[in-house]
Amino acid sequence: MNNKGLLVVISGPSGVGKGTVLRSYLAQNKKVKVSISATTRNPRPGEEDGVHYYFMTEERFCQLAENDGMLEHAQYSGNYYGTPREMVERELCAGNDVILEIEVQGAMQVKQKCPDALMIFILPPSMAELTKRLIDRRTEDEETINRRMAAAKNELAQASSYDYAVINDNVDDAVEKIGAILRAAKCSTNYMKDFINEVQQL
Amino acid sequence: MNNKGLLVVISGPSGVGKGTVLRSYLAQNKKVKVSISATTRNPRPGEEDGVHYYFMTEERFCQLAENDGMLEHAQYSGNYYGTPREMVERELCAGNDVILEIEVQGAMQVKQKCPDALMIFILPPSMAELTKRLIDRRTEDEETINRRMAAAKNELAQASSYDYAVINDNVDDAVEKIGAILRAAKCSTNYMKDFINEVQQL
Secondary structure, eight states, X not given: OOOOOOEEEEEOOTTSOHHXXXXXXXXXXXXXXXXXXXXXXXXXXXXXXXXXXXEOOHHHHHHHHHTTOEEEEEEETTEEEEEEHHHHHHHHHTTOOEEEEOOHHHHHHHHHXXXXXXXXXXXXXXXXXXXXXXXXXXXXXXXXXXXHHXXXXXXXXXXXXXXXXXXXXXXXXXXXXXXXXHHHHTTBTTTTHHHHHHXXXX | OOOOOOEEEEEXXXXXXXXXXXXXXXXXXXXXXXXXXXXXXXXXTTOOBTTXXXXXXXXXXXXXXXXXXXXXXXXXXXXXXXXEHHHHHHHHHTTOOEEEEOOHHHHHHHHHHOTTOEEEEEEOSOHHHHHXXXXXXXXXXXXXXXXXXXXXXXXXXXXXXXXXXXXXXXXXXXXXXXXXHHHHHTTBTTTTXXXXXXXXXX
């Protein structure tokens, strides 16, 4: 029987509520792990190495990336960010599902390296609702909101490249759907191929 | 929003418990319909037209089949059996999911005509357990059981052609998995494509 965990990629535009959905999902599914990103930026007050990020030098980061030690990586505002392969593979081999919450470009890199990755895109119920959620945060000025909405449109244009799209209209519904997607994936004939072979042999 | 129902094909070897799983699933999901097969054989006592089968003449059956009015059909012991397209499409358009409980050859015909059909294969926990279940029925003699086991091996060899494989170790688990598979399918970006386009336009 195939006991390897599932690699799950979750993306969605800023303001769609990925964080809330994910926290609620994780509270109900203790065996699911979230990947910790690596970065070359300096830790902010309160951030711990190995908890919020793996903090590393640019030299170390680039060495890992060159040796295929990153499932995806990118540069933002002069710093590198990426997903170290090692922790992810260790958890998958231990039978734990691993969730990567990453943006669209990184997600496409992961899909290329790990074609079995389950790709889930979180959709807003509408663009109007997404704008409303960004405004309701009251943490961003108008310029930032407009920039985020433009970015959201670019990201939404990639939604069809994902396997699944979950509308976050209601957090509980979205969490329930993500659960169903993971349970279904574990019944896919691809995931079940070892068991199918086993039954056929006997 | 895409409100069309899902076409679901369920197959599995004789004795695996498809009937029990399906009845239990349907009891919990009232909007799911089961397709009624057409046949040219004579009704048995108690069988009603449009309930157990659509009974029809060979002429009518062949006319339908020639005009692409059957999603799949085959001949057994001199009689034709098939799935009339009309009822299935009417229910799908009304937003109801439709389950076809058919054998492997018919399932492959459906997959060819309806590539979006969700293909689920019900697996026994083991071949030993399948033999035990056939013996426990006490309705078949040894020769019939041996014939069914040989057929089961042929059918299991096709399991990998399905999208999903559900082990019927425990009826409630199997029913729960089928539910998850259908809910997940309704989140697939293919099923969601109209909504995704709609959100992108706004």
